[in-house]
């Protein structure tokens with residue numbers, strides 16, 4: 423029997439098993455097809471960007487560790503690596519770009535002078551693939567961020583520089599959204615904070631509120647650009663105090679009607695983003711996720727199919743939130759093949775969503791309402807070992823991407839033919 427035939431046969435058997443629990447796997451597959459995940463460009467070059475040759479994150483309290491050979495050093499290399507990764511991920515996805523990835527043509531253009539022209543090749547690339555784009559101003563790896571403060575800096579001139587950066591980036595985001603026919607989520611994350619106990623927690627927060635109000639001052643068409651703000655608990659160098667804390671941005675997002683970005687690595691280790699989704703969406707129209715994996719701290723490991731990832735996907739699907747949650751990825755591991763990192767993390771995000779889509783949700787809900795919490799637990803546990811792999815494999819085959827570990831052979835080949843020649 424051919425591989426394809428075997429996959430189909432396994433799928434038919436699985437479909438029957440799920441149908442016994444009133445789950446329609448064909449429908450789940452149709453539903454997953456429509457979900458786009460935003461792939462973060464910065465996994466491809468360890469958050470380096472193209473402002474200066476061979477740059478890396480130089481401040482901001484985030485860190486890529488590892489020295490795996492073959493990282494992308496030019497925009498064309500990064501696009502080629504993304505092409506490879508995308509060819510191994512089922513479905514149609516988005517690109518999430520940071521402002522440091524502009525193509526400045528060797529000119530000295532500072533961040534407050536960026537324009538859409540510096541991103542036109544990225545936009546053309548996305549257009550040719552019918553992909554949407556998301557965007558991020560870069561408030562780190564810059565001399566004016568070296569003091570650890572940007573939008574909340576006590577110096578008015580430094581603040582102005584970063585406000586202007588935020589403003590030009592929103593315009594670039596809107597241009598991307600317009601060109602690609604799908605709103606660009608422009609996400610603001612700043613590193614501002616103190617290593618040690620501050621004497622004044624209040625003033626930086628008031629300054630940040632005022633700076634953000636200026637950044638978001640110009641009304642833009644929401645069909646083109648959506649603004650998001652990302653909180654954080656602590657960073658390296660901002661252990662004691664982060665200006666943009668969760669409470670700060672929750673209040674900001676609700677009062678200004680912008681998106682809240684929840685990064686899964688930005689909370690206390692026993693706090694979970696899965697539980698924050700329905701809470702936030704009770705008051706906000708839309709949110710953005712940065713799906714990451716922290717280990718003891720905000721370490722940005724590659725996303726695995728963990729219980730928390732499944733819980734996040736479960737919340738999105740069960741809540742009927744697929745249209746209100748923008749799913750972005752945010753990890754950067756430089757110790758393994760970077761293309762494989764994208765593929766592993768993105769395939770896991772999609773697997774988690776598909777798992778949620780084949781959950782016996784109706785029966786579980788009924789049991790809960792009836793108060794039969796014993797059966798609820800029993801069914802949740804039984805459904806964990808239903809033949810999910812057969813549904814996932816079938817979806818991959820239908821989407822024309824490699825099934826199972828076969829995608830890794832292609833990564834190895836690309837490593838041999840392309841990455842290893844980069845020196």
Ligand code: RNT
Nearest residue numbers: 464484558611685712752
């Ligand atoms: C940092 C934030 C932020 C960055 C990216 C590169 O802690 O998570 O989202 O990871 O902007």
Ligand code: ZN
Nearest residue numbers: 652685712752
């Ligand atoms: Zn993030």
